[in-house]
Amino acid sequence: MQGTAKSAVTKRSVVIGGHKTSVSLEEPFWSEVRAIAESERITVSNLLRRIDRERSNANLSSAIRVYVLEHVRDRLRDALREEELETPADAAFRPTLAAY
Numbered sequence: 001m002q003g004t005a006k007s008a009v010t011k012r013s014v015v016i017g018g019h020k021t022s023v024s025l026e027e028p029f030w031s032e033v034r035a036i037a038e039s040e041r042i043t044v045s046n047l048l049r050r051i052d053r054e055r056s057n058a059n060l061s062s063a064i065r066v067y068v069l070e071h072v073r074d075r076l077r078d079a080l081r082e083e084e085l086e087t088p089a090d091a092a093f094r095p096t097l098a099a100y
Contacts, residue, residue, distance in 0.1 A: 007026040007028055008026070009026055010025060010026070011023070011024045012024075014044070014045060015045050016045060016049045016052050021060070023048070023060055023061055023064065024061050025064060029064065029065055032068045033047060033048070033064065033068060048064065051067045054067075
């Protein structure tokens with residue numbers, strides 16, 4: 001984990017499917033929601049509408065957190081698969097985390 005400091009919950013008003021509602025999330029989740037929406041070239045509102053439609057019995061804030069977690073896990077899994085497919089020559093040119 002990056003840090004042990006608590007992240008304050010931020011409550012934001014959003015429009016989902018034409019209805020205004022409030023969603024409370026920690027700032028790292030809001031940042032990731034924005035990044036996901038940007039990467040998919042959709043608005044945050046459209047992403048939240050998708051999450052809202054797909055959720056089952058969870059409150060919206062919890063459903064968003066789970067969606068973000070699954071998205072990050074999927075990206076990590078994809079990156080690890082790509083790394084496994086690299087040749088030794090490819091790996092030699094990839095910077096390591098220790099270099100940073």
